[in-house]
Amino acid sequence: MDLNDLQKAWNKLTDKSSGQRMLSEEEILSMLGRRTTTLLDRLDRNVRIGFLVLLAVVVTLLGGELLPLAGIFPGETLAGEIPGWLQRLDLGVSLLIVALFITFFVHYRKIRNICRQGCDLRHTLLKIIGVLTLYRRLFTFALAIILLESATGFTAGFFTSIHQNNTLEGFFIPTLGMGLLLILLLSGFLFFMLRWAFRKVYGNYLHQLRATLAELDELEEQGE
Amino acid sequence: MEIVRANQGIIHKVCNIYCDDEEDRNDLFQEILAQLWKSYPSFRKESKFTTWMYRVALNTAITSFKKVRRFSGFTRLSGESLLVADDPPSAETEENLMLLKQAVARLSGIEKSIILLFLENKSYEEIAEITGITQNYVRVKMNRIKKKLRILMTSEE
Numbered sequence: 001m002d003l004n005d006l007q008k009a010w011n012k013l014t015d016k017s018s019g020q021r022m023l024s025e026e027e028i029l030s031m032l033g034r035r036t037t038t039l040l041d042r043l044d045r046n047v048r049i050g051f052l053v054l055l056a057v058v059v060t061l062l063g064g065e066l067l068p069l070a071g072i073f074p075g076e077t078l079a080g081e082i083p084g085w086l087q088r089l090d091l092g093v094s095l096l097i098v099a100l101f102i103t104f105f106v107h108y109r110k111i112r113n114i115c116r117q118g119c120d121l122r123h124t125l126l127k128i129i130g131v132l133t134l135y136r137r138l139f140t141f142a143l144a145i146i147l148l149e150s151a152t153g154f155t156a157g158f159f160t161s162i163h164q165n166n167t168l169e170g171f172f173i174p175t176l177g178m179g180l181l182l183i184l185l186l187s188g189f190l191f192f193m194l195r196w197a198f199r200k201v202y203g204n205y206l207h208q209l210r211a212t213l214a215e216l217d218e219l220e221e222q223g224e
Numbered sequence: 225m226e227i228v229r230a231n232q233g234i235i236h237k238v239c240n241i242y243c244d245d246e247e248d249r250n251d252l253f254q255e256i257l258a259q260l261w262k263s264y265p266s267f268r269k270e271s272k273f274t275t276w277m278y279r280v281a282l283n284t285a286i287t288s289f290k291k292v293r294r295f296s297g298f299t300r301l302s303g304e305s306l307l308v309a310d311d312p313p314s315a316e317t318e319e320n321l322m323l324l325k326q327a328v329a330r331l332s333g334i335e336k337s338i339i340l341l342f343l344e345n346k347s348y349e350e351i352a353e354i355t356g357i358t359q360n361y362v363r364v365k366m367n368r369i370k371k372k373l374r375i376l377m378t379s380e381e
Contacts, residue, residue, distance in 0.1 A: 120356030121279070
């Protein structure tokens with residue numbers, strides 16, 4: 001069968017078969033009314049919620065760094081009880097979180113500007129892959145915050161406790177090591193659980209989108 | 225709304241080529257409709273309305289979350305998607321249509337979109353505009369798809 005014949009056959013097939021199901025304006029409006037949000041809309045919404053939560057964390061962290069504890073609770077100050085290196089480490093962690101947050105936000109804006117609605121297939125694929133990848137990284141980012149803040153918080157609390165009670169003399173290294181190990185185990189568990197959950201829900205989809213984009217790219221590369 | 229209603233055949237064609245199952249077709253139809261509705265304010269009339277409509281419909285079909293299921297393995301033919309209301313075709317035409325449908329069903333998502341646009345008499349320029357690749361690459365791809373279709377149709381016979 002020649003390709004021109006194919007075109008004719010195709011037109012005959014599609015015109016008549018689709019003609020059977022032509023919907024009225026009321027039916028279309030009713031369909032639109034029932035429609036929920038698409039996957040990309042939901043992902044986009046989740047990313048925005050994630051950013052809001054992270055922003056709240058960042059503001060809290062910065063507040064904690066900038067507002068002296070003594071200003072809120074007169075007479076209460078822990079600064080002298082926590083070693084200087086730990087205070088600097090805590091500040092470094094907070095600054096790192098702020099820097100990562102800004103990087104993510106800039107990246108997100110860039111992805112959103114790849115194209116608006118109705119752009120070509122290639123850019124649509126790039127956009128969805130970008131949003132999904134960012135979404136996955138946000139998970140890791142959130143976990144990094146938990147890990148870093150838990151570690152510095154635990155260590156700071158540990159030093160304060162030693163200073164106030166002097167009950168851990170002789171057990172300093174084993175207790176500190178055990179505490180940090182527990183935090184690492186908990187964070188590791190959370191990390192693998194989140195990664196597993198993400199792959200379970202979006203893994204195949206992301207793989208399929210990348211394969212589709214690769215098919216387009218392969219064509220471009222071979223044509224050059 | 226009126227312009228979408230008048231051109232809804234495009235959505236049906238895209239749904240038919242990407243979905244075998246009636247339920248999937250309805251879901252995809254609804255999804256495409258929602259995307260068209262949402263995207264219409266951004267339609268700048270730089271291209272023809274039907275080109276823009278194909279673009280949104282194909283983007284939605286290819287990037288749909290359910291596509292993993294749609295693309296997995298060979299899409300079986302359903303009798304309904306081949307129904308012709310009146311003027312029943314000759315046995316030979318019907319056989320050719322069946323072969324064409326079966327061959328198209330075995331193409332990848334990108335190949336399906338390109339062959340659909342070709343079968344819909346879209347120019348290489350329009351196909352390039354919809355897919356985001358250059359016209360030369362569309363030609364290269366079209367030649368490959370034609371060869372693949374010939375082989376598939378011959379092997380089905």
